Amino acid sequence: MKITIVAGARPNFIKIAPIIKAIEKKQNEGALISYRLVHTGQHYDKSLSDTFFEELNIPQPNSNLEVKSGSQSVQTAAIMVAFEQELLQNSCDLVLVVGDVNSTMACAIVAKKMNIKVAHVEAGIRSGDITMPEEINRIVTDSISDYFFTTSLWANENLLKYGISKEKIHFVGNVMIDTLYQNLNRIKKPVFWDEYKLEFENYIILTLHRPSNVDEEQSLQQLLLDIDALATDKKVIFPVHPRTKAILGEKKLNFKNILCVEPQGYLAFMYLIKNSFAVITDSGGISEETTVLGISCFTMRENTERPETQLIGTNTLVGIGIEKLRKIYSSFLKNGKRESGIPELWDGKTSERIIDILLHQN
Numbered sequence: 001m002k003i004t005i006v007a008g009a010r011p012n013f014i015k016i017a018p019i020i021k022a023i024e025k026k027q028n029e030g031a032l033i034s035y036r037l038v039h040t041g042q043h044y045d046k047s048l049s050d051t052f053f054e055e056l057n058i059p060q061p062n063s064n065l066e067v068k069s070g071s072q073s074v075q076t077a078a079i080m081v082a083f084e085q086e087l088l089q090n091s092c093d094l095v096l097v098v099g100d101v102n103s104t105m106a107c108a109i110v111a112k113k114m115n116i117k118v119a120h121v122e123a124g125i126r127s128g129d130i131t132m133p134e135e136i137n138r139i140v141t142d143s144i145s146d147y148f149f150t151t152s153l154w155a156n157e158n159l160l161k162y163g164i165s166k167e168k169i170h171f172v173g174n175v176m177i178d179t180l181y182q183n184l185n186r187i188k189k190p191v192f193w194d195e196y197k198l199e200f201e202n203y204i205i206l207t208l209h210r211p212s213n214v215d216e217e218q219s220l221q222q223l224l225l226d227i228d229a230l231a232t233d234k235k236v237i238f239p240v241h242p243r244t245k246a247i248l249g250e251k252k253l254n255f256k257n258i259l260c261v262e263p264q265g266y267l268a269f270m271y272l273i274k275n276s277f278a279v280i281t282d283s284g285g286i287s288e289e290t291t292v293l294g295i296s297c298f299t300m301r302e303n304t305e306r307p308e309t310q311l312i313g314t315n316t317l318v319g320i321g322i323e324k325l326r327k328i329y330s331s332f333l334k335n336g337k338r339e340s341g342i343p344e345l346w347d348g349k350t351s352e353r354i355i356d357i358l359l360h361q362n
Contacts, residue, residue, distance in 0.1 A: 001359065003035045004092040004111075007061075008042035008079070008103025011176075011285050013052035014266065015098040015121060018178035020058060022351035031359060038086055040079050040103040041066040051265040056179065063090075072102065072133055079106035087114055094119055094358065097141065098175070100305075105137040112144045121175060121354065123148035124155030127305040138305070147361075149354050151288075152308045152343060172353040173345030176285060177292055181348035183267065190268040196235065196259055200275045204234050206258070209241040210282040212320050213300055217247055224258060226322040227280060230329060231257040234277060239263050278332070280325070287315040292346060296337050298325055308343040 003023070007016045016037070023035050039061035053060065065082035067075060079102060087095075087110065095111035097104045098121040108118045120141050127135050142148065148164060150156050151174040159169050192198075206227060214220050227236065236258040240248070264272065273279060273289060278296045281287070284306050290297035291313025298318045309315035314337070318325040345353075 001033045001094065002092040003033070003358070004087070004090070004095045005035050005037050006040065006083075006095065006097045006103055006107045007037065008040035009099075009101045010052060011099050012101060012103065013056065013058060014179050014285075015175045017052075017056040017058050018175055018182060018351035019096070019098075019121070019354060021182070022355040025352070026355055026359065033355070033359060036063070036090055036092065037061045038083070038107075039064045040083070040107070041068055042075065042079070042101060042103045055266045056183065076102045076106045079103055080110050083107045083110045084114070087111065087116065092116060094147075096121065098122060100125070100134040100137045100141070102133070102137060105140045108141045108144060117146040118144060119147035119149065119354075119358065120145040121149045122151055122155075124150045124157075124159040124169070125152075125305040126155075126158045127303045129303050135305075147358070149350075149357075151306075151346075154307050170353075170357050171345065172357070173347060173350035174288060174343070175350045175354070176288055177346045178348050178351050179266075180270065180289055180292060183270065184274075186267055187271040187274060188267050189271055190261070190264060192259075192261060196237075198235065198237070201277050202234060203276055204231055204236045205272055205276045205279045205281070206236050206238040207241070207279075207281045207283055207286060208238075208300070209243050210301065213282050214241075214244045214247050217249070217251075220244070220247060221251070221253060223322060224253060224255070226326075228255045228258045230322070230326055235259055236280075237261060237272060237276075239269070278329075287313070288346075290314050291340065292342055294337075294340065296332060298329060298332075300325065312341050312343050314338070314340045 005016055007013055023033055026033050041064050063086055067078040067082060094117045096119045097108050111118050123142050129135055148159055148169045149172050156169050156171055208214050238258050238260050240260050274293050276295055279290050280298045282300045287297050287299055287306055287309040291309045297315045299315055300318055302319055304317055316328055318328050
């Protein structure tokens with residue numbers, strides 16, 4: 001069985017690492033399976049791409065399509081044109097896509113038009129917010145895939161509502177958590193830990209990159225100033241996403257608590273998350289990692305495609321803006337962490353289940 005694995009952006013790299021390990025394990029056991037890794041180049045900043053390959057021991061891609069940035073349509077079109085040539089030159093039995101970035105949808109479409117089967121890892125997740133580019137990517141990818149690998153029973157239900165046959169849906173767990181468990185003993189202090197005199201469980205992690213939070217310069221600046229005030233006696237480590245950095249420009253804001261740092265590699269970032277007091281973010285993936293690590297997470301969005309992180313885990317939606325965050329964070333300071341747990345099958349063995357299923361159904 002020949003699999004082409006597609007990766008295009010930071011979350012993809014974290015998800016493909018354990019899948020590749022699971023394939024290589026099966027190869028060592030004598031299974032007739034091989035893979036070709038294609039990097040679309042959707043994230044081409046070294047801090048968002050190369051670093052993750054190095055730290056997670058992901059082999060160098062067999063091909064880099066080098067599409068880089070552009071509008072949603074321009075980037076998607078560039079990926080499709082380049083990936084078609086990739087598949088024409090390198091045949092395979094299956095294209096495996098992960099997550100919900102432009103590369104996921106674009107490569108799934110190309111594969112299906114070339115009559116190649118598609119496996120979607122993290123199928124079925126939905127936010128219900130069609131204004132999110134990721135939601136469109138999810139819906140389109142799930143409408144044409146052949147194998148649906150889900151992280152939760154909620155995702156299963158979403159797929160069944162869309163008319164996907166039960167036989168094609170496989171509840172396997174969360175590959176991001178595979179990566180987390182495989183690397184917990186390798187996480188490392190960031191270079192600025194001692195310089196900033198950080199203390200265990202006495203700082204907050206902040207990440208922002210969604211358009212609703214960062215696209216307007218003045219409202220972004222005000223949000224940061226409000227979070228700075230909210231933190232009171234705690235330092236706030238803010239790895240500034242390239243998108244956010246571009247919007248902030250060169251303007252210097254006088255923060256009392258926020259410390260702006262460069263985007264972090266996986267090992268340093270997980271060290272920061274694991275040892276933090278709390279996390280404020282607009283990322284979906286981080287809410288999964290904080291759930292497993294037992295760290296309180298406040299997500300600055302009106303919706304989430306990962307309801308299990310709220311219903312079972314440590315995540316709380318606080319909407320856009322500061323008011324609800326201020327109220328919920330104040331309650332958290334007063335009452336402490338709420339009771340939480342780890343969702344079913346988030347046990348570090350998801351990738352092995354995926355490869356076992358693919359081998360037994362081909």
